[in-house]
Amino acid sequence: MIDDAVLRTTLDRALRRGGDFADVFVEQRRSTSIAMEDSRIERVQAGTEQGAGIRVVCGLSTAFAYTDELTEAGLLRAADTAAAAARGGGDGASIDLRERRVGEQVVTIPPDSVDMGRKVDLLRAADAAAREESAAVRQVTATYAEGIQSIIVANSDGTLARDRRTRVRAFVQAVAARGGEVQSGYEAPGRASGFELFDQPVLTDAAREAARRATLLLDAEPAPSGTMTVVIGNDFGGVLFHEASGHGLEADHIAKRASVFSGQMGQLVASPLVTAVDDGTLEGGWGTLRIDDEGIPTQRNVLIEEGVLTGYMFDRLRARQDGRPSTGNGRRQSYQHIPMPRMTNTYILPGESTVEDMIASTPRGLYAKRLGAGQVNTVTGDFVFAVTEGYLIENGRITRPVRGATIIGNGPAALRKVDMVADDCGLAPGTCGKEGQAVPVSVGQPHLRISELTVGGTRVAGVQL
Amino acid sequence: MSGGPGLRFAETAARVLDGAVTGGAADAEAYVHHGAELTVKAFGGEVESLTSAESRGIGLRVFGDSRMGFAYTSDLSEDGLRRLVDTALAACRVNEPDEHAGLPDAVPDGDLDLVAADFDARSVEERVAMALELERLATTAVPEVRRASGAVYADERGRNELYTTRGVAAAFEATVAYGYVETIAERGEEMQAGMSFTYGRSASALDLAACGREAAERAAGLLGADRLPSRTVPVIFEPWAAASLVGTLASSISAEAVQKGRSLLAGRIGESVAASCVTLVDDGRLREGLASRPWDAEGVPTQRTEVIAGGVLRSYLHNSYTARRDGSARSTGNAARGSYRSTPELGPTNLVLLPGTAGPDELLARMGDGILVTEVHGLHTVNPVTGEFSLGIGGFAVEGGVRGAPIREMTVAGTLLDLLGGVEAVGSDLRFTFGPGFVGAPSVLVRSLPVSGA
Numbered sequence: 001m002i003d004d005a006v007l008r009t010t011l012d013r014a015l016r017r018g019g020d021f022a023d024v025f026v027e028q029r030r031s032t033s034i035a036m037e038d039s040r041i042e043r044v045q046a047g048t049e050q051g052a053g054i055r056v057v058c059g060l061s062t063a064f065a066y067t068d069e070l071t072e073a074g075l076l077r078a079a080d081t082a083a084a085a086a087r088g089g090g091d092g093a094s095i096d097l098r099e100r101r102v103g104e105q106v107v108t109i110p111p112d113s114v115d116m117g118r119k120v121d122l123l124r125a126a127d128a129a130a131r132e133e134s135a136a137v138r139q140v141t142a143t144y145a146e147g148i149q150s151i152i153v154a155n156s157d158g159t160l161a162r163d164r165r166t167r168v169r170a171f172v173q174a175v176a177a178r179g180g181e182v183q184s185g186y187e188a189p190g191r192a193s194g195f196e197l198f199d200q201p202v203l204t205d206a207a208r209e210a211a212r213r214a215t216l217l218l219d220a221e222p223a224p225s226g227t228m229t230v231v232i233g234n235d236f237g238g239v240l241f242h243e244a245s246g247h248g249l250e251a252d253h254i255a256k257r258a259s260v261f262s263g264q265m266g267q268l269v270a271s272p273l274v275t276a277v278d279d280g281t282l283e284g285g286w287g288t289l290r291i292d293d294e295g296i297p298t299q300r301n302v303l304i305e306e307g308v309l310t311g312y313m314f315d316r317l318r319a320r321q322d323g324r325p326s327t328g329n330g331r332r333q334s335y336q337h338i339p340m341p342r343m344t345n346t347y348i349l350p351g352e353s354t355v356e357d358m359i360a361s362t363p364r365g366l367y368a369k370r371l372g373a374g375q376v377n378t379v380t381g382d383f384v385f386a387v388t389e390g391y392l393i394e395n396g397r398i399t400r401p402v403r404g405a406t407i408i409g410n411g412p413a414a415l416r417k418v419d420m421v422a423d424d425c426g427l428a429p430g431t432c433g434k435e436g437q438a439v440p441v442s443v444g445q446p447h448l449r450i451s452e453l454t455v456g457g458t459r460v461a462g463v464q465l
Numbered sequence: 466m467s468g469g470p471g472l473r474f475a476e477t478a479a480r481v482l483d484g485a486v487t488g489g490a491a492d493a494e495a496y497v498h499h500g501a502e503l504t505v506k507a508f509g510g511e512v513e514s515l516t517s518a519e520s521r522g523i524g525l526r527v528f529g530d531s532r533m534g535f536a537y538t539s540d541l542s543e544d545g546l547r548r549l550v551d552t553a554l555a556a557c558r559v560n561e562p563d564e565h566a567g568l569p570d571a572v573p574d575g576d577l578d579l580v581a582a583d584f585d586a587r588s589v590e591e592r593v594a595m596a597l598e599l600e601r602l603a604t605t606a607v608p609e610v611r612r613a614s615g616a617v618y619a620d621e622r623g624r625n626e627l628y629t630t631r632g633v634a635a636a637f638e639a640t641v642a643y644g645y646v647e648t649i650a651e652r653g654e655e656m657q658a659g660m661s662f663t664y665g666r667s668a669s670a671l672d673l674a675a676c677g678r679e680a681a682e683r684a685a686g687l688l689g690a691d692r693l694p695s696r697t698v699p700v701i702f703e704p705w706a707a708a709s710l711v712g713t714l715a716s717s718i719s720a721e722a723v724q725k726g727r728s729l730l731a732g733r734i735g736e737s738v739a740a741s742c743v744t745l746v747d748d749g750r751l752r753e754g755l756a757s758r759p760w761d762a763e764g765v766p767t768q769r770t771e772v773i774a775g776g777v778l779r780s781y782l783h784n785s786y787t788a789r790r791d792g793s794a795r796s797t798g799n800a801a802r803g804s805y806r807s808t809p810e811l812g813p814t815n816l817v818l819l820p821g822t823a824g825p826d827e828l829l830a831r832m833g834d835g836i837l838v839t840e841v842h843g844l845h846t847v848n849p850v851t852g853e854f855s856l857g858i859g860g861f862a863v864e865g866g867v868r869g870a871p872i873r874e875m876t877v878a879g880t881l882l883d884l885l886g887g888v889e890a891v892g893s894d895l896r897f898t899f900g901p902g903f904v905g906a907p908s909v910l911v912r913s914l915p916v917s918g919a
Contacts, residue, residue: 034559037725044556047537047806048545051520062514068521068539078518085515085589116559139726175727175850182850223855225695225878225917256508258614258649260656338514375842375857379614379649379658382874384857386846406843406855408876454692456855456876456917 002026002052004097006072007154010054011095013079015156019056019063019086021316023155024079025293026052026070027335030112033145036123042141044116053335054078056086060321066336097160102290102297107166107194111146114195119144122198126172126207133211136176136218142207143171146195153295161295167192167286167440169429172207176214183220183403185213186388190429192288192440213370213389216401223390223405223457229365230407230453231358231393236371236428238347238443241276243376244383244411247434249303249311250329250341251318253378260381260412264309270415272307273351273448280328280344286429287344287441294330294339301327303346304415315341333437343432347444351421355447358420365393366455368407373430381411406456414450422447470624470638473499474523477541478628481525484550486630490527490557492568494633496762497523497626498805503589504619507596513615515593522805525553531562537806569785569796572633573760577750579639581667584622592618592668599644602677609650609688610681614658616646620668627764637759642668644676650684659684664755664897683839687859690871692918699835699889700877700914701828701863704896706841707909711745711818712900714881716849718745718772720787720794721811729852729882730778738778739885744819745773747782747902749798754815756903760798762809767798772816776885784811801902813902820907821891828892828910830866836916837861837868838877852881858916875918887912 007024014022028050035043052075053066063085067078126142149165169190176183187206191197232240245261253259261269270276280298282288289298294316301311314322315330318341331342359367367390374385387405391398427444478495485493499521506513522539527550534557538549587595600616620642627635643664650657661679663671702710722728730738739745749767751757760766763785771779783791784800801812829837842857855878862869879887892908 040563041559041561043535043808044560045535045537045806045808046552046556047524048548049522049537049539049806051539059511060508061512064514064516064518066516066518066520068541070540081517085517116555120559184848184850225876225915227919253614256614257612258658336518336520338516372846375845377658377842379647379656380873382842382857384843384846384876386843386855404848404853404855404878406846406857406876406878408857408874410874454874454876454917454919456857456878 001028001150001152002070004160006075007160008095008097010075010079011154011156013076014054014056014082017083017086019058021057021156022055023153023294024052024054024075025332025335026152027149029147029149031147033143034119034123035141035143036127037141038139039127041120049334051335052078054082055338056082057317058086060317062338064338095156096158097154098158099160100295102161102163105164105166105192105290109195111166111168111195112148122203126203129204130172130174130207130211133208134176134215136178136215137174137211138177139175140207141173145169151293153293155295159295161291163289163291165192165289166194168195168197170203170206172203172210174207174210174214176211176218178218181218183214183217185210188429190286191284192286193284216389217403220401220403223402223455225455225457227452227454229362229449229451230455231362231365231367231447231449232371233369234424234445234447235426236443238445239371239374239430240383240385241348241445242343242346242443243374244381245415246343246346247376247378248381248411249313251312251314251322252341254312255318255321258379261309267309268307269309269412270304270307271418273421274304274307274415274418275349276304276347277302277349278313278329278343278346282345285345285427285442289344292328292330293332294326296326296328296330298328298344313341313343315339331439333439337437340434342434342439343441345427345442347425347427348421348446348448350423350425350446353420353422355422355424358422358447358449359393359398360396362393362449363395366405367391367393367398376411383411384408402457404457408454408456414453417451418448419451420449470636472626472634472636473624474626475634477523477546478626481523481546481550482628482630484547485525485527485553488550488554490529490554492528492630494526494568494627494629495523496802496805497521499624500621502619502621503592504617505593505596507600507616510597512593523549524805525549526808527553527557528567529557531564531566532557532560533566534560535808565786565789568629568631569763569765571765571796573627573635573764574766575759576637577757577759579637579666579757581640581670583669584640584667587668592620595644595668595673599646599673599677602674603646603648603680606678606681607685609652609685610648612649614647614649618644633764635760635764639758640666641755642666642671644671644673646677646680648680648684650688652688655688657684657687657690659687687871687873690859690873692874693862693872694919695917697913697915699832700838700911701832701835702838702909704894704906704908705898706838707818707906708896708898708904709841709844709900710884711816711906712904713844713847715813715816715901718781719811720781720783720791723781724787724790727850729850733778736778737776738882739773739776740888741776742821742891743773743776743885743888745816746771746819747799747813747816749814751815754903756814761800762802763800765796765798765800767814770797782811782813784809787811815903815905818891818906820893820895823890823892825892825894825908828890828908829863829868831890832863832910833866835863836872837863854879854881875916877914877916879914884911
């Protein structure tokens, strides 16, 4: 994309008015998406975004500029802008770049080598599978998406690193209707891999699952309200930990004392049944990277071990502030954004209970088999999540499906109330937003039980609406 | 068109349109966005980051044989543009024919004054100082708030240009500036967060003092918050909370959702869908509205559309595609693009629940006992098809018309139609927030809603 010599000149220019550190992030991203709705192709979009972001750091202050022009002139202009905005001393010593070689992602079938027709066929199969699953299905929306991101990171410490990240994903939504009732189900499998993901029937399986859930909800009754025991499903259920605790373990929130976990290192912050990790190295994980967006190899970081807080997630800036190495969590949405500490694949490790025991030992509660997206206040740890597939637990048995439930609570408080962790850990892909920047991540966990949580349903105890 | 700013990307667009026609397209449209941004983040009395950049990109739609193809790029080199044309034509070939696909008949006309004359008046240093000043104001307004998790000053000059093979060549610019701060209130071990923002078309329009004070008071006000028992009570939504809820109606009033059977308002035109004090308009030409524009994402002039008037559903929002598909409708100028990277979709501009005459205290007095909701969480969980919602809320208990103790970790539930029908009064205190487009609402008093807590 760009010559090493140009990168070196750019770094020299960026630091010419001083600064502790500078880096250049060069990116090219080619994306394609195809959407099918009502069994017809609705939208085909494809394109290229490319550019470079240049950062000059002085102490804890960052000056940043970016350009869409991947030419020497474009990069030098951005370097001048960043240098002009940078405040502070340092010298402009010449930089010797040394390439840090890391392994490449294994991609068997590059998605951009696959004919559009085959991608459309996948969507047709998904559409048909959802309709075949349930006669109540009225509409199916299925989308295929691929992205190939190529990056180069060069910095004033002399690091030069490259990576190519290929990801494929599909989204399917099924809408079921009966009488006046309308409900929908949604699934979105994805993997950091090539088109070989679809050698398995992942998309048709997802379509059936979405159709099954939409149909199930037609017969669901309004969820109850109040405080009760809640069993959270595995895989995407990990979004609860991600939102309500993971963000609070990012080193920028900690440094700013804007996290409930500030100053808690080494302390018991969760039930001793909880061990949680962030692992950027997992093969095929949606949040997997060989190097982060600051050129640092990713690693497996233990965040909480048997309930004790053992680690935060660092980028370069926060690691430097803390006098320690980065954990490989410096990520950015694109060349137009400044890196910050972000999660990769974050999950709770399996425990020793079984789902059967968990349900059987719950006299009354909610089984939140599938969660929707949520929202959290990182300062207080308060969260709210929709339950997109939920059931009542009565006398140790799963009884009736319920709909419209939300769970609401406080991250650290909920973590302390985890009283059972099952042995069935799984991961699911998601898109994480922070300060307006979206990055791909995985969330995950085994089934786990929280002894007490507030459930907000449309049915209030004692008052039938 | 007349009176608009000059055309900066005419040559690039011409090359792309020519390429499309040469490649077999019957019609083509090139949309270019160019933006110049400055963003300053302050933390702890220092500049945490300063971003200064310009960016631009182009989105190309091609039409032929009743099909549409789309591609985008930020690579404006000769190779990049060639690839753009080839990709759009390839997409056109795999797409399915759709008799309603095509360019709109309406063309850009007229301009709106969306550029502040003094936009460039303040130096970068002065604007950097504004972020620092906002943080200082927010952390000195009330005793419980001594720090912020971040304060931001940002501004942008954006330019949109549109070119078609039917001779359209139009451009407009808009400027925007805003300040944003999130504060942290502390008492003992407890922390609460509060935010506020201020906006305008240039730095001089921002009220940093009011913004800082409000963020601080919001955080401090929530200290000591607790859960109340579950019950069904009257609820007042403060303007920002009400506006967020109004924003969730955007998908239901879209003609696209209606045509695809995904709207809870489908088939209800002319019927009463809300209390009679509810009037909802979409106004793409509102001067103070940050989503204002002279023409929409496909060049159709914007307008003021009454969506709900006196509780009666009057109109859906249309782009040229949904209007053609409807047969008897006309585009309301609501084609919207997230960026040059997407095709024109359908979305609101400035969506406003019109205010009434009652002040906030009058509404509180009228409610008597109930709950005042100042923030709602989990809006994305509202089911757009059924309108069912169950949202996290923060706010205050109200007794005898007087604001009392703060509440947290509670939820409010219902359906959007019940909510609209249950509106007893709207306040006079209209405020705007960012939603889909730009959304405004006053305080809204709702007769009764189930609130869950302890």
